[in-house]
Amino acid sequence: MLTTLKNAFKVKEIKNRILFTLMILVVVRLGAQLPIPGVSRDVFAAWFEAQTGGAFNFFDQMTGGAFTQMSVFALNITPYITSSIIMQLMTIAIPKLEEMQKDGEDGRKKIREYTRYVTIALAVIEGLAMGIGLYRGGNLMHNNVLDIIMVTAALVAGASLVMWLGEQITEKGIGNGISIILLINIISTIPSDFKLLYDKFLSGKNIVKAGIAGIIILAIILFIVVFVVYLQDGERRIPVQYSKKVVGRKMVGGSTSSIPLKVNTAGVIPIIFASSIMSLPGIILGFIGKTPGGIPGHILAALSSSNWCKPSQPIYSIGLLIYILLVVFFAYFYTSITFNPMEIANNMKKQGGFIPGIRPGKPTVEYLTSILNYVIFIGAIGLCIIAVIPIFFNGYFGANVSFGGTSLIIIAGVVLETIKQIESQMLVRHYTGFLSD
Incomplete structure (x- = not known):
């Protein structure tokens, strides 16, 4: 794997794609630290700790801790993942979508467009539910309808931006953008998990x-x-x-x-x-x-x-x-x-x-x-x-x-798939150079 990455940086086009991907990931992690206006992080963190265990832990891990930070990226790529799964199931259930899937690149583009619409709809539903939940718990600054609208708008905007950033990685970077963002979200939580293991079993x-x-x-x-x-x-x-x-x-x-x-x-x-x-x-x-x-x-x-x-x-x-x-x-x-x-x-x-x-x-x-x-x-x-x-x-x-079997499967799957894509691009580049000579 290290040899593949080392060789990839020798090819200018692939190196630029990798650097572009890393730049987008930095933006994603910065967005995970931007707080939603009108929401007290300390109060929300205390509420999160009071919840019964694993209900929210899985969701928070997929967002890279953005959920507990209650940032504008709190929903992150979860609406898009849910939307993709829904569309994949609908493609099997609805003959028209199935025909569209088989209709080459044009059909797939149309399905991707529908996936974006469903993503926005899910983000609105989830954002509104979170806004109402924060309102009921008294965790908003003024605790009125305008605060609910502001929280919902911020969460929908964040989810939409993450979706767009993922598509930019897919188009101009390396690998599947949404998978790469999910990978970096999961990896970002691992250091704190190792610290917990150290404090629990090694410290003292x-x-x-x-x-x-x-x-x-x-x-x-x-x-x-x-x-x-x-x-x-x-x-x-x-x-x-x-x-x-x-x-x-x-x-x-x-x-x-x-x-x-x-x-x-x-x-x-x-x-x-x-x-x-x-x-x-x-x-x-x-x-x-x-x-x-x-x-x-x-x-x-x-x-x-x-x-x-x-x-x-x-x-x-x-x-x-x-x-x-x-x-x-x-x-x-x-x-x-x-x-x-x-x-x-x-x-x-x-x-x-x-x-x-x-x-x-x-x-x-x-x-x-x-x-x-x-x-x-x-x-x-x-x-x-x-x-x-x-x-x-x-x-x-x-x-x-927080990390478990799900995380490791995602990490292994995304890393292996990305390495294979880099190798295939290097191979195509090699043959292109050979033919041009």
Whole structure:
């Protein structure tokens, strides 16, 4: 990876793209420090600390701490991510959007335009909900309707600007802009998490205990990172043979190819969906300002990841089982709407391709479905392992850090994809230079 970056800086065009990306990221981090007028950060920080654990932690991590800072970038790229997921699902459900998706670059541009509109709509809804929540809690300067409008406008403007900055990175920088911004947001929270680990397990301990604790922490982190990279790169290749055919006077075809099925087909989407569903009741009740008691209160506590795996409250770990089931369900659900075995089989048949030992048509569809189900299950189990390990240590040992399996999957996925894009651009540049000579 370091060799790739070193070589990339030798190519002027790629170097300029990397520097442009870094400049945009500096703007994003500066925006995360700009306070919204009329909102007391200290009061909001105290309110945030009073909330029940993990409901807002996941949201704050995705914004790089901008949420707890209550900055103009408090919503950050979360409306855009939600909008992209909604549009991706709608593309499968609505035939017109599906046709638009297949209609080349023009169709994709139209879908991106719709995604922006949905992003703004979501930002307005979320910003208004936050403004009303702050109003109900008495956290606004004058605590009137104008303050609510001001907060909403600032949050919508911030979300819109972050979306635009992400698109500028995609167009003029390196990698997918939104993914890069999400990556830098997550990385920005890691130093404070390591400080928490140091204060909890190393500070004040004798050198032997501190050394053992440090080695265990590093070993766990290293294991998760290696496992994430292995899961992200893992794939099952299905061989495809293309029969020979006569075109004019030439015999063409007869080549061998393969269909790559990624082990983690759905990426981090299942964890994001599951985390969002589990934290949604807590977020809504937090802004409304209600803390239910009795059975509803226990249910809410079970849905919060901060209460899982605690020896003193084992009953709340039922929520972890629900979380795992949701991750597995969304892994199957998301893959089923993005990978169509019947469409793959039909395309293979039209091009004269077949899987060795499998007859074309329905047998191929059944074979692809069975392999896909197996691969999805392995990927879902891998996702659950990555997600549960940090949750276990947070609950059992009190290591209250914000980064977990979701963060590491995002970091590994974005870094690997960006490095591949840099390598591909360097390769294209090399061939262009070779041809021009």
